Amino acid sequence: ETGVTQTPRHLVMGMTNKKSLKCEQHLGHNAMYWYKQSAKKPLELMFVYSLEERVENNSVPSRFSPECPNSSHLFLHLHTLQPEDSALYLCASSQDRSAGNTIYFGEGSWLTVV
Amino acid sequence: AQSVTQLDSQVPVFEEAPVELRCNYSSSVSVYLFWYVQYPNQGLQLLLKYLSGSTLVKGINGFEAEFNKSQTSFHLRKPSVHISDTAEYFCAVSDQVSGKSTFGDGTTLTVKP
Numbered sequence: 001e002t003g004v005t006q007t008p009r010h011l012v013m014g015m016t017n018k019k020s021l022k023c024e025q026h027l028g029h030n031a032m033y034w035y036k037q038s039a040k041k042p043l044e045l046m047f048v049y050s051l052e053e054r055v056e057n058n059s060v061p062s063r064f065s066p067e068c069p070n071s072s073h074l075f076l077h078l079h080t081l082q083p084e085d086s087a088l089y090l091c092a093s094s095q096d097r098s099a100g101n102t103i104y105f106g107e108g109s110w111l112t113v114v
Numbered sequence: 115a116q117s118v119t120q121l122d123s124q125v126p127v128f129e130e131a132p133v134e135l136r137c138n139y140s141s142s143v144s145v146y147l148f149w150y151v152q153y154p155n156q157g158l159q160l161l162l163k164y165l166s167g168s169t170l171v172k173g174i175n176g177f178e179a180e181f182n183k184s185q186t187s188f189h190l191r192k193p194s195v196h197i198s199d200t201a202e203y204f205c206a207v208s209d210q211v212s213g214k215s216t217f218g219d220g221t222t223l224t225v226k227p
Contacts (some may be wrong), residue, residue, distance in 0.1 A: 004157070043204065043217040090157055099208040100146045100165045103215065105157030 003027040004106035006091050012112045013081065021076040021109045023091030029104070031097045032074045034066060035090040037108070043090075049074060050097050081113045116141035118205050120218035128226050129197055135190040135221045137205030145207040147188040149179055152202040152220075161203070164188065175199065200225045 004025045013019050025032060034046040048056035049068040063085075065077040074091055088108045094101040121136040139145065146165050150158040162173025169181040179190045188205060205218040 042219045045215075092157075097213040099210045099213045099215075100163070101213075102148075102160045102163065103150075103158075105150075105159065107155070107157045 004091055004093055004104050006089075006106035006109050008109060009107065010110045010112075012114060013078065014114055015081060015083070017081075018077070018079045020078065021089055021091075021111070023074040023076075023106055025072055025074075025091075025093040025104070027093060027104060029093040029095050030071060031094045031101075032068060032071075033092040033094075033103070034074065034076050035092060035105075036087050037090055038087040047076075048097070055097070078111070081111075083113050086111055086113045116143075116145060116207055116209060116214075116216050118207055118216050118218035120203075120205050120221045122221050123219065124222045124224070126224045126226060127195055130194045132193050133191065133195050133199075133223065135203050135205075135223065137188045137190065137218060139186050139188065139205070139207045141186075141207060141209065144210045146210060147179075147181060148206040148208065148215075149173065149177070149188070149190050150204045150206060150217075151175075152204065154201070158204060161190070195223070195225045197225050197227060199223060 007022045032049045036044040046060045047066045052068045067075040090108045091106040092103045094103045117140050119138045127133050148163045149161040151161050152158045162171045164171045164181045172178045177192050202220045204220050208215045
C-alpha cells in the first residue's frame with residue numbers, strides 16, 4: 001500500500017484533448033513533486049511544490065500545467081500534448097525539501113498520446 | 115552541479131548469486147546518497163540511504179551499500195539474490211545545501227532461475 005495515490009493509472013488521449021492527472025498523499029508531507037519517466041531516459045523532475053507554492057519548474061513546456069490546491073493534492077493538467085509526451089508520470093512527496101528526506105513515490109500514471 | 119553515473123545499465127544474474135550494482139557520483143558540495151528500487155508497474159521506493167555515520171548502510175530486503183568518499187562511490191550489494199529482486203534500481207544524490215536530488219539512469223537487475 002502506498003502513501004501516495006495517483007489516478008488514473010492509465011490514460012490515452014488525443015493531441016487536442018485536455019485531461020488531468022491527480023495525486024494525493026496521505027503522509028502529511030509538505031513537499032510534492034511531478035517526475036516524468038520515459039523509456040531509456042533518466043528520471044526528469046518537472047515541478048516541485050513546497051507548502052503549496054511552486055518552487056521549481058524545470059523548463060517544462062506550457063502544455064503541462066501543475067496545480068496544488070492544498071498540501072495533500074497535486075494535479076497535472078495536460079493540453080495539446082505531443083506523442084513524445086507519452087511516458088510514465090510519477091507523483092512524489094517528502095516531509096519537506098531538506099536534503100536527507102526520503103522521497104515517496106506513487107505508482108505512476110501511464111500516459112499515451114495518440 | 116552534481117551528477118550520478120550508474121555504470122551498468124543491465125545486470126543479469128542467477129538466483130542465489132551475489133550481485134553488485136555500481137554507482138559513482140560527482141558533486142561540488144556535500145551530498146546524501148540513496149538507492150531506490152522500482153518493481154514492474156510500480157513507483158520507486160527507498161532501499162536505503164546514507165546520511166552520516168557508518169559508511170556501510172543496511173537496507174530492506176537484505177541489500178546494503180557502502181559509501182566511499184575517496185572514490186565518490188555508493189555501490190549496492192546483496193550476497194544472494196532472489197527472483198523477486200528483479201527490478202530497476204536507481205542511485206540518487208541529494209545536495210545537502212539546496213536539497214536538490216539527482217537520479218542516475220537506473221540499472222535493470224534481472225534474476226534468472
